[in-house]
Amino acid sequence: MNSKELAKLLEQRNELDQQIEEARSNAKSAAIVEVKKLVALFELTPQDIGLGKRDGVLAPSGRGGPRGPVAPRFRDPESGATWSGRGKAPRWIAGKDRAEFVI
CATH class of the missing domain: 4.10.270 (Myosin, subunit A)
Structure with a gap:
Protein backbone atom coordinates (compact mmCIF):
# COMPACT_ATOMS: atom_id res chain seq x y z
CA MET A 1 0.00 0.00 0.00
CA PRO A 66 -22.52 7.58 52.88
CA ARG A 67 -25.02 5.56 54.84
CA GLY A 68 -26.95 7.11 57.67
CA PRO A 69 -26.74 6.13 61.32
CA VAL A 70 -28.14 2.76 62.34
CA ALA A 71 -29.92 1.88 65.55
CA PRO A 72 -27.91 -0.33 67.89
CA ARG A 73 -28.72 -4.05 67.76
CA PHE A 74 -26.49 -5.33 70.55
CA ARG A 75 -25.87 -4.14 74.14
CA ASP A 76 -23.21 -5.15 76.66
CA PRO A 77 -25.11 -5.89 79.90
CA GLU A 78 -22.09 -4.99 82.03
CA SER A 79 -21.05 -1.65 80.57
CA GLY A 80 -24.20 -0.66 78.67
CA ALA A 81 -22.15 -0.13 75.51
CA THR A 82 -24.01 -0.71 72.26
CA TRP A 83 -23.08 -1.85 68.75
CA SER A 84 -25.06 -1.63 65.52
CA GLY A 85 -23.58 -4.76 64.00
CA ARG A 86 -21.65 -2.79 61.39
CA GLY A 87 -17.91 -2.65 61.25
CA LYS A 88 -15.48 -4.52 63.46
CA ALA A 89 -17.07 -6.13 66.49
CA PRO A 90 -16.14 -4.57 69.85
CA ARG A 91 -14.13 -6.63 72.32
CA TRP A 92 -17.09 -7.28 74.61
CA ILE A 93 -18.91 -9.23 71.85
CA ALA A 94 -16.07 -10.57 69.70
CA GLY A 95 -16.02 -14.36 69.59
CA LYS A 96 -19.20 -14.73 71.67
CA ASP A 97 -22.73 -15.76 70.79
CA ARG A 98 -24.37 -12.53 69.68
CA ALA A 99 -27.84 -13.80 70.56
CA GLU A 100 -27.03 -13.08 74.20
CA PHE A 101 -26.52 -9.37 73.45
CA VAL A 102 -29.49 -8.65 71.15
CA ILE A 103 -31.50 -5.62 72.27
Whole structure:
Protein backbone atom coordinates (compact mmCIF):
# COMPACT_ATOMS: atom_id res chain seq x y z
CA MET A 1 0.00 0.00 0.00
CA ASN A 2 1.42 3.35 -0.95
CA SER A 3 1.00 6.67 0.80
CA LYS A 4 -1.72 7.90 -1.60
CA GLU A 5 -3.90 4.88 -0.83
CA LEU A 6 -3.34 5.35 2.89
CA ALA A 7 -4.21 9.05 2.69
CA LYS A 8 -7.40 8.20 0.78
CA LEU A 9 -8.42 5.60 3.38
CA LEU A 10 -7.75 8.02 6.23
CA GLU A 11 -9.88 10.65 4.49
CA GLN A 12 -12.69 8.11 4.08
CA ARG A 13 -12.43 7.22 7.76
CA ASN A 14 -12.73 10.90 8.72
CA GLU A 15 -15.82 11.25 6.53
CA LEU A 16 -17.34 8.13 8.08
CA ASP A 17 -16.57 9.40 11.59
CA GLN A 18 -18.41 12.63 10.77
CA GLN A 19 -21.39 10.70 9.38
CA ILE A 20 -21.47 8.47 12.47
CA GLU A 21 -21.39 11.48 14.78
CA GLU A 22 -24.20 13.18 12.85
CA ALA A 23 -26.35 10.03 12.91
CA ARG A 24 -25.69 9.57 16.64
CA SER A 25 -26.63 13.18 17.33
CA ASN A 26 -29.87 12.85 15.35
CA ALA A 27 -30.77 9.58 17.09
CA LYS A 28 -30.00 11.12 20.49
CA SER A 29 -32.24 14.10 19.78
CA ALA A 30 -35.08 11.81 18.74
CA ALA A 31 -34.60 9.67 21.86
CA ILE A 32 -34.70 12.74 24.12
CA VAL A 33 -37.97 13.89 22.52
CA GLU A 34 -39.48 10.41 23.00
CA VAL A 35 -38.31 10.17 26.62
CA LYS A 36 -39.78 13.59 27.43
CA LYS A 37 -43.11 12.51 25.92
CA LEU A 38 -43.15 9.32 28.01
CA VAL A 39 -42.18 11.13 31.21
CA ALA A 40 -45.01 13.63 30.69
CA LEU A 41 -47.54 10.99 29.68
CA PHE A 42 -46.92 8.75 32.68
CA GLU A 43 -45.99 11.58 35.10
CA LEU A 44 -42.74 9.81 35.95
CA THR A 45 -40.39 11.03 38.69
CA PRO A 46 -36.61 10.61 38.80
CA GLN A 47 -37.11 7.89 41.42
CA ASP A 48 -39.47 6.00 39.07
CA ILE A 49 -36.71 5.62 36.51
CA GLY A 50 -33.93 4.78 38.92
CA LEU A 51 -32.53 8.22 39.59
CA GLY A 52 -32.31 9.80 43.01
CA LYS A 53 -31.19 13.13 44.36
CA ARG A 54 -27.79 13.02 46.03
CA ASP A 55 -25.79 16.09 46.98
CA GLY A 56 -28.20 18.26 45.00
CA VAL A 57 -27.46 16.42 41.76
CA LEU A 58 -29.51 13.71 40.09
CA ALA A 59 -27.57 10.49 40.20
CA PRO A 60 -28.30 6.79 39.88
CA SER A 61 -29.84 5.62 43.13
CA GLY A 62 -28.47 2.78 45.18
CA ARG A 63 -24.86 3.47 44.41
CA GLY A 64 -22.27 4.42 46.98
CA GLY A 65 -22.67 7.44 49.12
CA PRO A 66 -22.52 7.58 52.88
CA ARG A 67 -25.02 5.56 54.84
CA GLY A 68 -26.95 7.11 57.67
CA PRO A 69 -26.74 6.13 61.32
CA VAL A 70 -28.14 2.76 62.34
CA ALA A 71 -29.92 1.88 65.55
CA PRO A 72 -27.91 -0.33 67.89
CA ARG A 73 -28.72 -4.05 67.76
CA PHE A 74 -26.49 -5.33 70.55
CA ARG A 75 -25.87 -4.14 74.14
CA ASP A 76 -23.21 -5.15 76.66
CA PRO A 77 -25.11 -5.89 79.90
CA GLU A 78 -22.09 -4.99 82.03
CA SER A 79 -21.05 -1.65 80.57
CA GLY A 80 -24.20 -0.66 78.67
CA ALA A 81 -22.15 -0.13 75.51
CA THR A 82 -24.01 -0.71 72.26
CA TRP A 83 -23.08 -1.85 68.75
CA SER A 84 -25.06 -1.63 65.52
CA GLY A 85 -23.58 -4.76 64.00
CA ARG A 86 -21.65 -2.79 61.39
CA GLY A 87 -17.91 -2.65 61.25
CA LYS A 88 -15.48 -4.52 63.46
CA ALA A 89 -17.07 -6.13 66.49
CA PRO A 90 -16.14 -4.57 69.85
CA ARG A 91 -14.13 -6.63 72.32
CA TRP A 92 -17.09 -7.28 74.61
CA ILE A 93 -18.91 -9.23 71.85
CA ALA A 94 -16.07 -10.57 69.70
CA GLY A 95 -16.02 -14.36 69.59
CA LYS A 96 -19.20 -14.73 71.67
CA ASP A 97 -22.73 -15.76 70.79
CA ARG A 98 -24.37 -12.53 69.68
CA ALA A 99 -27.84 -13.80 70.56
CA GLU A 100 -27.03 -13.08 74.20
CA PHE A 101 -26.52 -9.37 73.45
CA VAL A 102 -29.49 -8.65 71.15
CA ILE A 103 -31.50 -5.62 72.27
